[in-house]
Amino acid sequence: MSVRSQAERLLEQAVETLQAGGVASPEVDAELLLSHVCGVPRAMVRRAPVQEMQRRTFLEMIDARARRVPLQHITGTAAFRYVDVEVGPGVFVPRPETEVMTGWVIEQVQHLEAPVVVELCAGSGAISLSIVHEVPQARVHAVELDEGAMEWAFRNLAGTGVDLRQGDMAGAFPELDGAVDAVVANPPYIPLDAWESVAPEARDHDPALALWSGLDGLDAMRVVEEVSWRLLRRGGVLAVEHADAQGESAPAVFAERWSGVRDRTDLAGRPRFVTAHRP
Known part of the structure; x- marks a missing residue:
């Protein structure tokens, strides 16, 4: 042979x-x-x-x-844009769909001299790592609630200068109120009754805090809206990921007081993330 x-x-x-x-x-x-x-x-x-x-x-x-153990758990790493992050049990595996949203945020801030960026629901830290990698002049702050995920985020963001904190995003970074250029988040957005429709790789291996978000899947999205309004300067931007079935309901969360609210698609052309500006 x-x-x-x-x-x-x-x-x-x-x-x-x-x-x-x-x-x-x-x-x-x-x-x-x-x-x-x-x-x-x-x-x-x-x-x-x-x-x-x-x-x-x-x-x-x-x-x-x-x-149905996730491929990335088996290899121990996940590729995300131009970086690799360590992943395993206890942390949400970053998906290619999120790379598009991250790229949009990078485009919004890369021309600024010292942009201030906040990532909510940081998980593995893949988004923050990509931002500091591609926009080295950025000052990035990230928050994550789950203790297990924080262990991976600390590992991935060690030595990068990212201000990583553990806690509830609702009260995060009060010292930055009104001074942030961009907020980005990939919050939990799966409705509680959608358990059967979720792939075993996510349902059985991603942490519950990263998946489920109330009856309509938008509970965390509403918190992101409130926190972003508090943090962003006038003219600041936000980008928030959602499920492909939330192409109308997710932007509606921001419709009342935000300007330029727009839903954007992922690599497969499906509704994936909402963007808006603070007027």
């Missing part, structure tokens, strides 16, 4: 296992996991030599993925 055929046969077996487990992207996930184990780029993984210990580790990872 050639080295190449060994890797291909492993991948073929892995894809079948992942398909049986209901994983949405079995071939991609199998290649990414074998790439991770062998330490080679995904494009070269089908020709990679596979040692016996690597084979065993790979099959264990495939078994975990088939049980």
Whole structure:
């Protein structure tokens, strides 16, 4: 058996296992996991030599993925824009959809001399890390309530200069009232009765505080609206993520006193985040 055929046969077996487990992207996930184990780029993984210990580790990872453990929990990292963040049990895994919102915020502040940015519901800290990476002159402040998530955020933001605090966003950063240029948040937004519709990767592994938000999914969004109004300077901007089914209800939270309220789409063209300016 050639080295190449060994890797291909492993991948073929892995894809079948992942398909049986209901994983949405079995071939991609199998290649990414074998790439991770062998330490080679995904494009070269089908020709990679596979040692016996690597084979065993790979099959264990495939078994975990088939049980719908998030891919990022298995590898320990998640790619987000131009950075990688460490993730695992106890923290919400950042999604590609959130990268679009983060990019919008970066575009709004990158021309400012020393923009002040606040991230609410920071989770792993991926958004804040991206902002300081792409806008090094920014002064970024972040808050997260969940203790488990805070451990990951501290790890990811260590040495970045981000002012990271644990606590309820409702009372966060009173010393910044009226002085913030941008607020960004990916709050919990899933209605309590939508449990069955949530993918097992999120439902069974992401922390509950990062998922559920009242009967209509907008309880946290209403708090974000109040906190952002308090923090932002006149003309300051906000961006808040929501579920694709909330393309009308989420912007409505900001309709009464904000200007320029607009809903924006994600990479797949689905309603994903609302933006607005403080008049």
